[in-house]
């Protein structure tokens with residue numbers, strides 16, 4: 001049975017279609033797209049899809065929930081840009097922890113130009129794994145990214161040159177730990193270098209030109225330059241606790257940061273080993289101090305343009321409507 005998109009609150013079915021297609025452009029770990037949406041007469045539900053979890057790479061579904069948080073922020077932004085208030089309830093059901101949020105489009109309002117700029121960045125954002133130019137990123141950009149993170153109740157701690165050096169070593173050894181695990185390598189192989197008609201996973205062209213392992217890690221962290229800050233910029237998004245709700249908020253902060261960077265003409269990509277390998281993450285947490293849980297590590301800079309990574313058809317991520325419009 002094909003599930004149709006229906007009217008939701010004040011959004012007509014074309015507008016619902018448009019905001020859902022925007023939400024699906026969010027980044028997700030290995031492009032698993034681990035989300036499902038249900039349209040009811042009053043709101044759009046966002047559900048985690050545990051069948052799309054990566055059992056080896058992400059055994060407790062931390063990155064799955066962060067990915068869904070990124071889709072949630074995109075949905076909210078798209079609704080707002082159409083001129084509606086996206087009233088959002090996080091984790092509304094104790095009985096159903098996979099129901100991560102409900103977004104109800106309320107009264108029409110003039111969209112905030114800042115949100116419209118973020119919305120315009122949604123289709124332009126890419127994960128750019130190519131080498132970044134050694135161009136300095138202005139300090140004001142870091143301030144903007146920090147502000148974006150805090151608006152979504154997450155935290156972007158500063159990294160000094162010494163911390164960055166430690167983090168680079170930590171990343172390199174965590175990456176080696178990952179590659180020494182045949183189950184990790186097999187899972188990575190299943191989700192990357194995809195081609196043809198496949199609409200999930202990471203296509204070969206999205207990783208072509210990425211430096212290989214060690215070179216890649218060195219490239220990501222750049223040099224210390226005058227010792228003040230590495231270049232390109234490396235930022236970490238953290239939270240003060242590490243529950244499902246925190247991860248959902250981190251995902252929203254992540255997408256606000258990525259869209260803010262895209263809007264400023266910057267490219268971004270992920271450095272995941274130090275947040276995925278448990279011992280490395282514990283060390284990373286100690287390195288940050290102040291009790292912050294590292295959730296996402298990003299590099300920000302200027303890379304060569306690259307094509308988009310495909311998404312599944314909308315029909316594949318729609319749940320049957322329980323209440324008809």
Ligand SMILES: Cc1cc2nc3c(=O)[nH]c(=O)nc-3n(C[C@H](O)[C@H](O)[C@H](O)COP(=O)(O)O)c2cc1C
Pocket residue numbers: 025026027028029030031063064066067070125126127128129201202269270271272273296308309
């Ligand atoms: C939580 C999370 C973790 C990710 N980890 C990595 C990573 O370790 N390496 C990488 O190259 N991309 C990583 N990505 C980026 C995804 O591979 C990317 O979002 C996906 O392939 C879709 O491509 P797009 O971002 O260009 O739309 C991550 C994305 C998310 C949301």
